[in-house]
Amino acid sequence: MKAHDKFGIVRSTIADIPVDAEHAAHEITVHIREGRFQRSLALIAGFTGGMSGLEVAYEHYKGSYSNAIMYTPVILSQALLIAGVSGAVSRRAARTILPTVSAITLVDCAIGFGFHIRGIQRKPGGWRLPVFNIIMGPPLFAPLLFGMSAYLGLIASFLRRESASRFARPGRVPLPTVSRLLPAKVQRDEIIELQEVREGRFQKHLALSTAFATFFSGFEALYSHYKNNFKYKIQWSPIIVAGLLIGASLGAIWKPKVAKRLLPTASALAIANGTIGFCYHARGITRRPGGTKRLLYNIIYGPPILAPLLFAGCGFLGLLASMFRRER
Amino acid sequence: MKTPLFGAFGAPGPKHMLGAMQSIDGRMRKYGNQGEVDFCIVGVGSAGGVLLQRLARAGFSVVGLEAGPLWDTERDWVSDEAGSHKLYWNDLRITGGEHPLTLGANNSGKGVGGGSVHWAAFVPRLHPSDFRVYSEDGVGADWPICYEDLKPYYELLEREIPVSGPAYFPWGDPHGYPYGPHPMGGCGDILINGCTKLGIRVCIGGPVAILAGSHGKRPHCIYRGYCIQGCKVGAKQSTLISHVPNALEHGAEIRDSCMVSRINLARNGSSKSGTVTGVTYFDSQGHEAEQKAKAVIVCGYAIETPRLLLNSACPGFENGLANSSGTLGKYLMAQAGNVVLGRFPELIRMYKAPPAHAMTEEFYETDTKRGFARGFGIQTVGPLPIAFARQMTIAKGAWGWGMRRVMMDYNHWGAIALLGEILPWPDNRLELAAEKDKYGIPVTKVTFNLHDNDKKMIEYGKNKVMEVMSAAGAEEVVQEQRYAHLVGAARMGSDPRTSVVDGFGRTHDIPNLFVCDGSVMPTQGSANPGLTIQALAARTADYLIAQSQFGLKKGAHSSETPRIRYDLSPPDTWGKGVPHLK
Numbered sequence: 031m032k033a034h035d036k037f038g039i040v041r042s043t044i045a046d047i048p049v050d051a052e053h054a055a056h057e058i059t060v061h062i063r064e065g066r067f068q069r070s071l072a073l074i075a076g077f078t079g080g081m082s083g084l085e086v087a088y089e090h091y092k093g094s095y096s097n098a099i100m101y102t103p104v105i106l107s108q109a110l111l112i113a114g115v116s117g118a119v120s121r122r123a124a125r126t127i128l129p130t131v132s133a134i135t136l137v138d139c140a141i142g143f144g145f146h147i148r149g150i151q152r153k154p155g156g157w158r159l160p161v162f163n164i165i166m167g168p169p170l171f172a173p174l175l176f177g178m179s180a181y182l183g184l185i186a187s188f189l190r191r192e193s194a195s196r197f198a199r200p201g202r203v204p205l206p207t208v209s210r211l212l213p214a215k216v217q218r219d220e221i222i223e224l225q226e227v228r229e230g231r232f233q234k235h236l237a238l239s240t241a242f243a244t245f246f247s248g249f250e251a252l253y254s255h256y257k258n259n260f261k262y263k264i265q266w267s268p269i270i271v272a273g274l275l276i277g278a279s280l281g282a283i284w285k286p287k288v289a290k291r292l293l294p295t296a297s298a299l300a301i302a303n304g305t306i307g308f309c310y311h312a313r314g315i316t317r318r319p320g321g322t323k324r325l326l327y328n329i330i331y332g333p334p335i336l337a338p339l340l341f342a343g344c345g346f347l348g349l350l351a352s353m354f355r356r357e358r
Numbered sequence: 359m360k361t362p363l364f365g366a367f368g369a370p371g372p373k374h375m376l377g378a379m380q381s382i383d384g385r386m387r388k389y390g391n392q393g394e395v396d397f398c399i400v401g402v403g404s405a406g407g408v409l410l411q412r413l414a415r416a417g418f419s420v421v422g423l424e425a426g427p428l429w430d431t432e433r434d435w436v437s438d439e440a441g442s443h444k445l446y447w448n449d450l451r452i453t454g455g456e457h458p459l460t461l462g463a464n465n466s467g468k469g470v471g472g473g474s475v476h477w478a479a480f481v482p483r484l485h486p487s488d489f490r491v492y493s494e495d496g497v498g499a500d501w502p503i504c505y506e507d508l509k510p511y512y513e514l515l516e517r518e519i520p521v522s523g524p525a526y527f528p529w530g531d532p533h534g535y536p537y538g539p540h541p542m543g544g545c546g547d548i549l550i551n552g553c554t555k556l557g558i559r560v561c562i563g564g565p566v567a568i569l570a571g572s573h574g575k576r577p578h579c580i581y582r583g584y585c586i587q588g589c590k591v592g593a594k595q596s597t598l599i600s601h602v603p604n605a606l607e608h609g610a611e612i613r614d615s616c617m618v619s620r621i622n623l624a625r626n627g628s629s630k631s632g633t634v635t636g637v638t639y640f641d642s643q644g645h646e647a648e649q650k651a652k653a654v655i656v657c658g659y660a661i662e663t664p665r666l667l668l669n670s671a672c673p674g675f676e677n678g679l680a681n682s683s684g685t686l687g688k689y690l691m692a693q694a695g696n697v698v699l700g701r702f703p704e705l706i707r708m709y710k711a712p713p714a715h716a717m718t719e720e721f722y723e724t725d726t727k728r729g730f731a732r733g734f735g736i737q738t739v740g741p742l743p744i745a746f747a748r749q750m751t752i753a754k755g756a757w758g759w760g761m762r763r764v765m766m767d768y769n770h771w772g773a774i775a776l777l778g779e780i781l782p783w784p785d786n787r788l789e790l791a792a793e794k795d796k797y798g799i800p801v802t803k804v805t806f807n808l809h810d811n812d813k814k815m816i817e818y819g820k821n822k823v824m825e826v827m828s829a830a831g832a833e834e835v836v837q838e839q840r841y842a843h844l845v846g847a848a849r850m851g852s853d854p855r856t857s858v859v860d861g862f863g864r865t866h867d868i869p870n871l872f873v874c875d876g877s878v879m880p881t882q883g884s885a886n887p888g889l890t891i892q893a894l895a896a897r898t899a900d901y902l903i904a905q906s907q908f909g910l911k912k913g914a915h916s917s918e919t920p921r922i923r924y925d926l927s928p929p930d931t932w933g934k935g936v937p938h939l940k
Contacts, residue, residue, distance in 0.1 A: 154547040155551065156554070162562045259537075
């Protein structure tokens, strides 16, 4: 049995769920729906950033940190972690440090993307042998995938805190300092847009971001699984789920119904798939010679341990998008 | 001081190691040579190893006689170029003709595993057109089998080996490989750069029988080089590492350091027919012994197989066993393997990484515009200093101080090679010489001449490879004429008047005498023969198993193609090759 409460939220009325749990779940939904979850999103942004930072750290270690710029995402990911945690603790930090660090990280990711394109170009044969050089060269979309956590951090900085009263007016968004240089009309539009984010009305926007993130992550899965010719049939699963999730997110921009029904299903699938994939990757690492005794070596040269979790993160993004309200 | 500081170095353990992680405990079933075994295999190399494993696994009593040792990879092999010459067949052989072949190095092997111990492990398949060379181009010969007959065995062996390579190999019958491609070394980069500049498609990271990921009791490649000196890691496949341990587990016996001197025959009255009864051999102590067998399979490769058959001549078979056609020893083939070396301003370090890791077969098929039949491939090679010095002597005439200067420059040189198809000609042959080896067995004299088509192919191919090398940015390009691989001389065919064996390796003349190795190939393509030899061995094994229930001495029961036996593969082939932890 399902029913809509007075806020229009689908609520479970199954008696088995304890009232407290049901109440808590409802609270969370309402918080997200109304954009009052700055603290949790700041934490999520910080932790996903920190996590992908670990992956960057060992992947760049594999490349011997031959270019000094390879240190920047490692440093920035830890800065993002600190900013995320402080954003969760302090409202002030959430409005100052968090967006600053996130913005710098985003710029760094864009630069990194450029470097990775150049890295592939510099391999023998360059872009004229795209299949092999994408497989064996620097991971093409990995920097952009890392950028997704910075993007979450940036979003978090515009949200309201959980403690904000749901009945009080959302309050004005403090416009970023750089925006003051823009023409007045653009500033006005930006204010409206940010205000919507602040009220949790940015479903289409987030659905689009989900589509992009899933594309990046799915593409990585595609070429790295293609590398060993899909030896295990299960290696096809993230490719299929990624296609589904991209379709669902793009559909969600187009129709609210898709956002409410298909998007959460596809997202849940992606989360489950990523979690299972994480277990497979972990198993793959322990099965390498030396197993857990040569853990660091095997993590570096075995299947990328955190990559499936980043794919699950895309599912999480989709789930989040499905819970928001749509733009006015 | 009795013990060194921090204790004594560990002595090698009592175990007989095959690769870094795999050991055989030394207990091997012994049949003794009183009784008759089901199969006697002469030569446990690429084909012999696969046959031994298949037949033992199917439950037959099988003895493998090998002239060389059963290697313990940890004790016997060294990561040193000069120290690895014992892997080759270095006994006396006589070479001749207008273009004499160098014998005894990269075209032979001695010891269990045979040539697969020191091959570079390139494992391309033959193209479908290779099986119809005569009908398509009017040269060479047709095979009695077609590509589709061998294709399932190619696929099976690619899993058993297992082969690392790209997921899409575009030439011949396009296919993919079970393990991922290898990262590139310096020579691979040269080939890729050169080919890409010239718009030639190139295949990267394989196909090569070196593990890109761990498999069973074999660790993955660590790119230390010394592949063709015997891979001590166990990442490179040789039948010694991949098939022999399983054969021993299933009750096969390998008698190493045993030189077979003749095959014994029982004639049917005074007719020109008979069946073989076994082989006579010199055991490791030099004593002559006999092993009786229901069937004998000769897997001695292109020189030793015909030599043994010729040496086994007896009344009724005066020209040698299975030689009623007179083609035994003829149609010997080598591949043109001209090495093109280029000097680069940057470091290449061609000793690093496997020598086999990139190739192109863009020029494989006949192109009438080029003015010759069939074609060639281009592959990476990575000569180590001794081979490099020899090449420089020939290619540049480097000597004395000049040689020293070139050798100081070794790290700046890169090498890629031609692999061109030389057609089978009856005058490229081997026959018995007057000289004898240490056992008193007559040795062979090999005669080899290039013909017009071969010369044109080599000239065109050599120039193409040099063009690729220059396009890759080499400042100086030189080349050395060389030959690689050695097949033919006991070729298969459907007509007993022009061939020695049938499509399954059974000799036309003697029903229970088989030949299974590179010598049965009627043509060779421009592909390295290793995979084809192993695939043919697996196919012959299936045939032997299917036919043995009717008794092999009676001849072919039916000419039907036997069912492919997937259940006879070594373990780990189908279990996704989960690595065993140490």
